Structures are given as structure tokens and as C-alpha cells.
Amino acid sequence: MRSPLAEFLRARRQVVSPDEVGLPSGHDRRRTPGLRRDEVALLAGVSVDxxxxxEQGRERRPSDQVLDALARVFHLDAEASEHLHQLARARARRYEVDGQDEQVKSHVLLLLDSWSHGPAAVLNRRTDVLAQNALSLPSSKG
Known part of the structure; x- marks a missing residue:
């Protein structure tokens, strides 16, 4: 599954023609509509890789300069350019460590307390136990 940023870049690349960005259209047969990845990279001043x-969602933190360059290549207006930046920030934010992944929301705690079907726990991405119900606690019988 691609990231929203990757999907946006791919969609924009497909709707911009070489003529629109000053590249010769070359009457060769294009396998995809719009610009090729190497053309976007050249125009944005970044490597094709x-x-x-x-575009594949493997790069997590593009700089504002790269995003601005891509917005120029794709002829984005201010609103679409801001959307591009928000997509990039949302993607990066998922991987930041800011302590929010350590907080268990109160409604989740209430659900844990009411869960009587079996052991249940809330883990963070490092698999630390943040909260658990009574059935998941070690019994004091021994």
C-alpha cells in the first residue's frame, strides 16, 4: 500500500504533460501518461532514485525545498502546495518519537477495564505494555 504522499505525487505526475513544463514531447510512445519519473527528478533538481x-513511499522526510520544487514542477497552486506539505508532514509524524505513543486514551482504559472475555493489553510500537486488564495480570495464587 502506498502512502498518501506517494499517491499524490504519482497522480500529479500523470496529469502534467512534457509540453507544460517546457520539455519536448518527442513523438515517441510513452508507456505512461504525463511526465516520467526521470523528467520530474530533473526538473525538481533531485536524483531519479x-x-x-x-513516489514509492520509501522516503519518509522530504525537505521543504524538495516539496517546493515538486510543487513548481507540477504547477500546484497555493492550496495544493500546502496539501503536498501536509501529506509529507503526516507521513513523517507517524515515525517521530514525541511521547504521544506512550499515552493511552481514557476510553481505551475504560474498554480494558470492562473486557472480561480474556486478557487484553495495550502496547506501544516497542511492545512495552502501557495498560492491561485484570485478566492479563499474573495471578497471586501460587
Whole structure:
């Protein structure tokens, strides 16, 4: 599954023609509509490998300068350019460690307390136990 940023880049690349960005259209047969990845990379001033990683969702933190360059290549208006930046920030934010992944919401705690069907726990991405119900606690019988 691709990231929303990757999907946006791919969609924009497909709707911009070489003529629109000053490239010769070359009457060769294009396998895909719009610009090729190497053309976008050239126009944005990034490597083809880097742009490919962005479009495949493998690059997590593009700089504002790269995003601005891509917005220029794709002729984005201010609103679409801001959307591009938000997509990139949302993708990066998922991987930041800011302590929010350590907080268990109160409604989840209530659900854990009411869960009587079996042991249940809330883990963070490092698999630390953040909360658990009474059935998941070790019994004091021994």
C-alpha cells in the first residue's frame, strides 16, 4: 500500500504533460501518461532514485525545498502546495518519537477495564505494555 504522499505525487505526475513544463514531447510512445519519473527528478533538481523512493513511499522526510520544487514542477497552486506539505508532514509524524505513543486514551482504559472475555493489553510500537486488564495480570495464587 502506498502512502498518501506517494499517491499524490504519482497522480500529479500523470496529469502534467512534457509540453507544460517546457520539455519536448518527442513523438515517441510513452508507456505512461504525463511526465516520467526521470523528467520530474530533473526538473525538481533531485536524483531519479530519490524521487522514485518518494513516489514509492520509501522516503519518509522530504525537505521543504524538495516539496517546493515538486510543487513548481507540477504547477500546484497555493492550496495544493500546502496539501503536498501536509501529506509529507503526516507521513513523517507517524515515525517521530514525541511521547504521544506512550499515552493511552481514557476510553481505551475504560474498554480494558470492562473486557472480561480474556486478557487484553495495550502496547506501544516497542511492545512495552502501557495498560492491561485484570485478566492479563499474573495471578497471586501460587
Amino acid at each position: 530519490y524521487y522514485t523512493r518518494l
